[in-house]
Amino acid sequence: MGYVTVNLRVKTRTNRVLGVLKEKYGLKDKGEALDKFSELYGDDLVEDEVKDKIVREVIRSCDNHIKKYGFKETSLDELRKITGA
Numbered sequence: 001m002g003y004v005t006v007n008l009r010v011k012t013r014t015n016r017v018l019g020v021l022k023e024k025y026g027l028k029d030k031g032e033a034l035d036k037f038s039e040l041y042g043d044d045l046v047e048d049e050v051k052d053k054i055v056r057e058v059i060r061s062c063d064n065h066i067k068k069y070g071f072k073e074t075s076l077d078e079l080r081k082i083t084g085a
Helices: 012-024 030-044 052-069 076-083
Strands: none
Touching: 012 030
């Protein structure tokens, strides 16, 4: 994962929160504290990138489905049966 340089102006409280995170997790600076904050709470806002392997698996699954069932519409009950959900 890459890094970018950012010049930030934050509120005093935000600075204190970053300072606490820095000390709590033994980080070297507030940039690492901001990374830790993102690690702890970022999943609620941003999903990780999808791995190529997963995309290929979904495409293969769709291709197999089309070969087996064609392009007919599938009911919700049929989808549940196929996926086991």
